[in-house]
Amino acid sequence: MRLTRVVPRKPSSVLGRRVAFFYDAEVERGGSAVDLEVGSVQEEALEQVARAQSLPELEQVRVAYLGRKGKLTQLLRQMGELPPEERPRRGAQVNEAKRRVEEALEARRRELAQAEEERRLAAERLDVTLPGWRPALGHRHPVSLAMDEILRFFTGLGYEAVEGPEVETDYYNFEALNIPPDHPARDMQDTFYLQGELLLRTHTSPGQIHTMEACRPPVRVVVPGRVYRRDADATHSPMFHQVEGLLVDRRVTLGDLKGTLIAFVRAIFGQDRKVRFRPSYFPFTEPSAEMDVACWVCDGAGCRLCGGEGWIEILGCGMVHPRVLEMVGYDPQEVSGFAFGMGVERVAMLKYAVSDIRLFFENDQRFLASFPAYLVEPPQPGSPTLQEEVGA
Template structure:
């Protein structure tokens, strides 16, 4: 009987190892190891075998059963691996076909530039304040030391809206609104759209400004220079240099015009006028109700378009407001 088992086992093993498909193996498994399989049939003769032979034969039968089961699993795995490989070989895509692109959402370059400036200054402790674009003449002019008969009013080509109301010509009124609403210390950035009747390649009737105001008990011109020097390096690179020249803005005294020079950034490596600044004029503190003997401060104003135009070498300011995708898609 052992011989019978061995020959059945050998034959089945060969069958399994030469099986060409998972289905064929399954059939072999049923025909050999199944309830009615050939192995079971052989074992049915076990009843006629003597009691001392029985365990021996049983153990041989179990060994064959285990061997055949392992062989089936092995052959199955080999066949499945082969099938997968064949499928993978079959599945192909032309990777040179064009990809399906999402749209590129982009911030407006003026928003991006504003954020650049704001982010740099936030590190120093500045917060952002907002104010209306249609502003009272009082806050736009009188409150910041530009009285009605002041020649400096002509520096501002003002759009008039309602009696006593103008489109703000700078964001300075936001400085005043801030000072009126809180005691010092004040560290505030006033960013937003401003308006002047002026239109050419470098002037737009609406443009954007960021003004900074710092009020505390000890504030000096060198502090202003330090802050602006840092800001200009943040914007134009670590080798950016700063130059202050005396100038005049009624809301500061002394007032300075600030030039920047940075290697390679501008043609000719010359000085470029970039912003106006100065120490806050006591008249503003008076208007805000601050103690002019104690409050000291500096203020500066920078044109966002000017910075963006320099950074991106944009030659015509009008591009900013036309939403031409040939322009907007570049930022």
């Protein structure tokens, strides 16, 4: 029996394969036709694989040759029509063709996937394969920190934190607090007036009046919030934050006021911080006083920051004026009380050694980033101010 070698056309260079089949030239039926048919289908499949330019196209080629109705699958189904002695050889040839086509499909799939990945990375501005960038961790604003610390102290003593409206009437902002019509605080240069009797509150004291009108003694509240005044310089801002406190009960004395505020100052600034009270005047308290703390730079010796005084004012306070108690329906003969008020920015300036209040609102990241170190330990006498460190 003579054997003739048949070499199909060379497949695509991408695959780099040559396929050869042998058949019996003297067999008129079965073998020769079957061998040529399998080889032709395999060669056709490999060419289609090489021509596929995308993964969807490659999938179409797979279905056309290896799918349920694919050409190679149909050749396997036709084995039942062959003589029994031809079936093993036919099955081996078709399975070998399927194996080679599957290998070619997988190789082409990897090539197309790699090419698609390269095109995508070239087109995208963001390389998702780069290591991630962790954003810097932020922290609370120094004014918020000071506010929280103040409220934490007083709520720990049993005070209730209440809020009031920022737009008030002349009555609650001035008249109910025993501030006469000719008082300088009522002047247009000091207060932001709105329409009619409305204005932006100049202090949070109106919240105390609202509370006393709604509650009977005993009353123990602190009123935090924003206040507004026509004033702007290194130590004043047209908008700032206040915390005002009020305690009304039977037999409340000036000694109770002093003991409360001394405990507050030492909790905020340290147990060794020196304090003093000096007489002052406020229309809504009688007697009235201002509380000072020893300068943290010179420790009371006198310097540029404290103006040579050695002391820095921190808050105002006093015993509630009997007329204020009468305005809310309390009997001054039965109850008494004390009140105090402080600027939160002032407390933050003293606690964190800041000499310009405007730095709190300028959003200078160098300034704000310097606070975590100061939150660990309060400034010591002789330490530089924060703006000196950041070059402000």
